Amino acid sequence: QKEVEQDPGPLSVPEGAIVSLNCTYSNSAFQYFMWYRQYSRKGPELLMYTYSSGNKEDGRFTAQVDKSSKYISLFIRDSQPSDSATYLCAMTFTSGTYKYIFGTGTRLKVLA
Amino acid sequence: ETGVTQTPRHLVMGMTNKKSLKCEQHLGHNAMYWYKQSAKKPLELMFVYNFKEQTENNSVPSRFSPECPNSSHLFLHLHTLQPEDSALYLCASSRQADSSGNTIYFGEGSWLTVV
Numbered sequence: 001q002k003e004v005e006q007d008p009g010p011l012s013v014p015e016g017a018i019v020s021l022n023c024t025y026s027n028s029a030f031q032y033f034m035w036y037r038q039y040s041r042k043g044p045e046l047l048m049y050t051y052s053s054g055n056k057e058d059g060r061f062t063a064q065v066d067k068s069s070k071y072i073s074l075f076i077r078d079s080q081p082s083d084s085a086t087y088l089c090a091m092t093f094t095s096g097t098y099k100y101i102f103g104t105g106t107r108l109k110v111l112a
Numbered sequence: 113e114t115g116v117t118q119t120p121r122h123l124v125m126g127m128t129n130k131k132s133l134k135c136e137q138h139l140g141h142n143a144m145y146w147y148k149q150s151a152k153k154p155l156e157l158m159f160v161y162n163f164k165e166q167t168e169n170n171s172v173p174s175r176f177s178p179e180c181p182n183s184s185h186l187f188l189h190l191h192t193l194q195p196e197d198s199a200l201y202l203c204a205s206s207r208q209a210d211s212s213g214n215t216i217y218f219g220e221g222s223w224l225t226v227v
Contacts, residue, residue: 041220043218043219044218046216049215098143098145098209098216099157102154103154
């Protein structure tokens with residue numbers, strides 16, 4: 001079983017839709033959860049960084065962590081064609097470590 | 113502009129060539145990393161440097177040789193690569209390798225094709 005599972009997609013949605021991107025994980029020791037956005041032929045950029053369970057909101061983006069279900073989500077409201085990218089989840093055990101475990105990424109296409 | 117600059121952005125090399133990838137970070141960070149990103153695979157951590165000292169070599173074949181002359185610059189020297197080494201090589205940096213609130217920032221990557 002992979003430590004982090006992420007549906008590769010592609011996920012195609014119409015402009016303006018609410019997008020839900022998800023990752024499941026197997027190790028209950030993960031405490032810190034991140035979402036990165038990666039445009040085609042570019043490096044990943046950090047979108048959201050959350051600790052433990054709960055929600056965190058930043059503009060149109062909401063990150064949600066459910067540690068009891070070992071499930072994390074990224075919601076994008078009012079999706080735009082410019083949101084078309086691959087979204088990578090990542091997680092780690094402590095705040096200071098570089099040992100991130102990444103998902104394989106979900107490719108999102110927002111259609112105008 | 114992420115503050116982490118990689119050159120070249122694209123590289124095609126033969127299996128007998130020797131080439132190098134270069135990374136420079138302008139963020140004042142002390143830790144630098146090399147990752148490999150292949151299609152449909154998670155990011156693979158290759159090497160970690162913290163304050164210019166290599167702190168991790170993640171079982172990377174010796175045909176990949178990193179060099180970190182200072183905290184701002186990182187190189188990946190390549191020689192006698194195999195076609196399966198074709199991938200996106202990402203450089204990254206963070207404040208330091210083990211510190212509270214550490215966040216990793218990536219460069220735009222170097223696309224490597226081995227022919």
